[in-house]
Amino acid sequence: MLLIKSKRLRDTIRVVVPFIAVPLITVLGALAFDEKKHIIIALAVAVSALLVFAAGFEKKSTGTRRMVIAAVMTALCFAGRFIPILKPVAALTIITALYLGGEAGFLVGAMSALLSNFYFGQGPWTAFQMLAWGLIGLFAGILSDKLLKSRVLLLIYGAATGIAYSFIMDVWTVLWYNRGFDIKLYLAALVSAVPYTVSYAVSNVLFLYLLAKPFGEKLSRIKTKYGV
Amino acid sequence: MRSFSEYNPIAVAVWFFSVTGVAMFCSYPALMVISLAGGVLFFLKRNGFTHRKTHLFFWLLFAVLALANPLVSHNGKTVLFVMNHNPVTLEAALYGVNSAVMIIGVLYWFRSFTQIMTSEKLLYITGALSPKLSLVLSMALRFVPLFSRQSAKISAAQTAMGLYKEDNIVDDIRGKSRIFSIMVTWALENGIITADSMEARGFGTGRRTQLRRFGFRRGDILLLAASLALLGVTAAAIGTGALSFEFYPSMEMKELTFLGISGIISYAALVMLPIFIETEAELRWKYLRSGI
Numbered sequence: 171m172l173l174i175k176s177k178r179l180r181d182t183i184r185v186v187v188p189f190i191a192v193p194l195i196t197v198l199g200a201l202a203f204d205e206k207k208h209i210i211i212a213l214a215v216a217v218s219a220l221l222v223f224a225a226g227f228e229k230k231s232t233g234t235r236r237m238v239i240a241a242v243m244t245a246l247c248f249a250g251r252f253i254p255i256l257k258p259v260a261a262l263t264i265i266t267a268l269y270l271g272g273e274a275g276f277l278v279g280a281m282s283a284l285l286s287n288f289y290f291g292q293g294p295w296t297a298f299q300m301l302a303w304g305l306i307g308l309f310a311g312i313l314s315d316k317l318l319k320s321r322v323l324l325l326i327y328g329a330a331t332g333i334a335y336s337f338i339m340d341v342w343t344v345l346w347y348n349r350g351f352d353i354k355l356y357l358a359a360l361v362s363a364v365p366y367t368v369s370y371a372v373s374n375v376l377f378l379y380l381l382a383k384p385f386g387e388k389l390s391r392i393k394t395k396y397g398v
Numbered sequence: 399m400r401s402f403s404e405y406n407p408i409a410v411a412v413w414f415f416s417v418t419g420v421a422m423f424c425s426y427p428a429l430m431v432i433s434l435a436g437g438v439l440f441f442l443k444r445n446g447f448t449h450r451k452t453h454l455f456f457w458l459l460f461a462v463l464a465l466a467n468p469l470v471s472h473n474g475k476t477v478l479f480v481m482n483h484n485p486v487t488l489e490a491a492l493y494g495v496n497s498a499v500m501i502i503g504v505l506y507w508f509r510s511f512t513q514i515m516t517s518e519k520l521l522y523i524t525g526a527l528s529p530k531l532s533l534v535l536s537m538a539l540r541f542v543p544l545f546s547r548q549s550a551k552i553s554a555a556q557t558a559m560g561l562y563k564e565d566n567i568v569d570d571i572r573g574k575s576r577i578f579s580i581m582v583t584w585a586l587e588n589g590i591i592t593a594d595s596m597e598a599r600g601f602g603t604g605r606r607t608q609l610r611r612f613g614f615r616r617g618d619i620l621l622l623a624a625s626l627a628l629l630g631v632t633a634a635a636i637g638t639g640a641l642s643f644e645f646y647p648s649m650e651m652k653e654l655t656f657l658g659i660s661g662i663i664s665y666a667a668l669v670m671l672p673i674f675i676e677t678e679a680e681l682r683w684k685y686l687r688s689g690i
């Protein structure tokens with residue numbers, strides 16, 4: 171209400187950020203800074219991507235019911251992060267995206283990261299976590315036709331995104347530690363993160379296997395009953 | 399006279415991201431040390447000597463991070479010793495320590511920030527960005543305790559009906575998944591009812607207001623202006639290369655110019671701002687109380 175009051179300004183941001191600001195940041199950043207400053211570019215791109223999504227979501231006339239269901243799923247993700255070792259956040263995000271669309275998936279993934287980090291520790295990684303989980307949801311929404319038809323494909327998607335999530339977060343770890351990208355450190359980070367990578371992939375597959383069907387039934391029931 | 403956490407959240411957030419931004423994007427050792435010292439001091443000022451586990455974890459992490467670099471990276475001229483046919487260099491070791499100082503400093507800042515930025519302030523900031531997102535966040539926050547209460551109720555009802563035993567693992571898992579399934583169905587239905595009730599009361603017809611109002615007072619404007627000005631000087635010093643420090647191939651520090659020194663001083667002032675504010679508020683309280 172204070173920062174972006176007028177609708178026109180929000181619309182401008184929606185156009186300016188993805189088509190002008192993000193490429194400009196990337197190109198200028200690559201030219202102006204040496205490789206040691208890649209972290210600035212990475213963080214700026216992540217934050218502006220999240221801002222674009224926020225502006226777009228604000229503009230769209232999303233139904234109240236849809237928003238409340240997104241809030242319910244976010245709360246479930248938050249609660250799910252308390253389960254030791256196995257984390258159902260990505261799986262729940264994917265399920266939401268399958269039945270409510272990619273935008274809802276992005277919303278649930280990003281918001282769960284933001285909210286749960288208030289408990290698990292905020293840090294500069296929050297922006298990356300938000301973006302990573304959000305994108306997992308967004309792509310699940312885009313691929314929803316295929317993923318809904320074949321369970322095997324869904325489980326493969328779960329495993330792949332689990333591994334991809336870990337790899338993305340390791341890029342961030344290296345950038346933060348070293349400021350520039352360093353392949354040796356990245357490989358070391360990947361190796362030391364193997365238990366986490368396995369746990370992400372396994373929990374995605376496990377929770378998608380267990381939850382996809384019952385959750386799908388519940389969500390489609392709500393959809394037909396109330397016409398969300 | 400307010401304590402730092404009572405200032406307008408936007409001013410506090412700007413100050414916070416200035417401090418951590420400089421710490422993250424620059425690798426000048428003096429600034430890193432200032433950031434770490436300030437972060438620890440601020441955390442101690444707010445919490446006293448509690449949170450022992452946090453400190454322990456941070457300093458263990460510090461040791462791991464400081465040692466990781468010389469073992470992986472073999473750049474640098476001064477070889478200290480050779481391990482497994484790989485040289486361990488002084489430069490890489492110090493680079494690791496510098497990175498560790500930065501990371502632990504930022505972790506301390508973020509820990510304090512999470513304590514200051516309570517959920518209502520987060521909602522205030524996201525509300526400025528997007529009222530709808532702010533609504534989703536605030537509802538999700540409200541749902542977490544609601545769901546845990548509801549699942550306790552469901553579990554009690556299931557136990558009363560004799561459907562839930564904890565004797566063996568299979569029964570336990572079955573019972574838990576049944577409770578979870580009931581909970582989710584209830585949560586979704588309850589969400590729809592909430593949404594309908596909100597719409598019936600006129601949600602979306604007007605501008606949304608906040609439960610708590612944060613005005614922009616003179617102190618907030620001063621804090622905002624001071625943060626931006628000090629950040630500007632530091633950023634200018636870093637941007638023009640007045641503060642540059644090369645670790646590889648051998649350590650090389652640029653002679654400190656006037657701009658470099660003022661950059662360091664203004665960053666130190668930026669880091670100390672909240673500590674000044676808190677101390678000033680404390681002293682005034684003391685003075686007022688002694689006047690009674």
